Amino acid sequence: MELFDNLATGFGVAFTFQNLIYCLIGCILGTLIGVLPGIGPVATIAMLLPATYALPPVAALIMLAGIYYGAQYGGSTTAILVNLPGESSSVVTVIDGYQMARKGRAGPALAAAGLGSFFAGCVGTLILAAFAPPLTEVAFKFGPAEYFSLMVLGLIGAVVLASGSLLKAVSMIVLGLLLGLVGTDVNSGVARYSFDIPELTDGINFVVIAMGVFGYGEIIANLSKPEEDREVFTAKVQGLFPTKQDFKRMIPAVLRGTALGSALGILPGGGALLAAFAAYTIEKKTKLQPGEVPFGKGNIRGVAAPESANNAGAQTSFIPLLTLGIPPNAVMALMVGAMTIHNIQPGPQVMTSNPELFWGLIASMWLGNAMLIILNLPLIGMWIKLLTVPYRWLFPSIVLFCAVGVYGTNNNTFDVWLVGIFGFIGYVFHKLGTEPAPLLLGFILGPMMEENLRRALLLSRGDWSVFVTRPISAGLLVAAVLLLIIVLLPAVKNKREEAFVED
């Protein structure tokens, strides 16, 4: 079997003492920095990239893979414990993860995220090793029309995530898309909606919106409630590990999440992110078993599925990078940077000209995942201790971390002013009962959607029917319409409202 030969080569490279140590150091550093609110994988890798310059190429990439996984898991930890998504893909984890933490089940939530990610990572690695070459063919079939339709589907999926009014959720997505357009238009070079402020020509930073709306907005809303019914952790912490019942519910969710994540991760353009959203949407469509907590109230499946999807997607997103040389997201773009620093040109030739590096990297991804779980399961107890910190100490600290994180991303005070403004906007959203999660998704997809719409229409000479005449695109749009119909059906609608009844 060629596959096993290749993997054996890879593990031979990765299993040297030196490389294992680098992987471990990467994981530890990544986790430690990733748990700081407001510092996602992109910022973490950017900060730690210089530390790998001096290493040999294989060791450097292995360490970066460790940092990446560590940062991603660290980000989920913050999302679950303090309701702050440090990166776009943990926006979904926040919904049920934080509710679980509030009910004293932060331990199981963290364990579910860790175990789900580990399983997904293992599957992702195998898929990456087995299917990297043929799968790139699929990515070739995706033209701009398909991407646009895929994003429409993703956004409709996001609507299902929001509690409360559908119309308001759609409006928030559109608002997010619009905010994503602020900054220089890549095609014409026109600075849109920047009010002649030089800092705005680069667009609004994701961290600024996430920290403002989720961090400051929530803190203000929390503080304004009387002390008794504040949204903090009143329930006693019950157990650090998922129960048998939890496992029984988690496993199918993890499997579905992994399948979805592996498939969507191959697509360049936020595949892992879309996968996390789609996985959550699917879980929500499945029937609740008797005695199960509804979604949005702390259902363990709502943590396990998106986390697995996210990790599987993160894994398979190496496929377009290693085979086509196209970085599918910002993290991968940084990896390309790291490769070129070490004189490796990412692309199809890596597999043949540099097989040790290619397979060594794949093997080390699995190792990074394994180390993460060994490292983090014992740490869960320690993270939980954070929850016992009284709120009057916690909230100034969160404000501080948000401010430092926002300033540290670009070393720019303008972002500090902006995060304050978004904090106020976040509180307004809270007051008006509009959910911020769809806004963030729209914000991330905005520029990509415009670009693909523009390209699709350019190729079709302005003919909109291109979206329905191309079969894959049409299929995706049909799926989006079906999803919308399902949500709007009276029976489902009532059920959905039931699931989101405020207590």
Added chain:
Amino acid sequence: MKIKSQKDFFSGLMFMGIGVAFAVGASNYTVGTGARMGPGYFPLILGVLLAVLGSAIVFYSTVVESAGGDKIGKWAWKQIFFILASNFAFGVLLAGLPSFGVPAMGLIVAIYGLVFIASLAGDNFNAKEVFILATVLAVGSYVAFVWALKLQFPVWPSFISG
């Protein structure tokens, strides 16, 4: 016309306003045609869409009954003020305001400022406790961000470090 859901009514108005603003803004840029989209094309579509969605929300908020009128309730001005003030104070203290001649005081001073002002948003303010918290956070941030991560922060006031 009677408002049956205050939250929906005002959020609808907000979306309408923002949608119109973006659409009007978009008309300042070249709109172009489908085949040759200008920078104003996509924002114009989205702005109009948002305005339409907003008006639909306003319409429903006057038609569909909701429990107890879905009141927005009191605004937490005190909390808004102190949290946002602490954020702005952090920015000013950290890097200064060169255009107004305010010198940079650096990270450590900024942390004390942020923690003190933010804590005023809470119910009980205990100066001694806040001082200890600020010290812990200042030391922790120094170790994590400056010493370990080597982030480029101005750490000390500019008139000391030069």
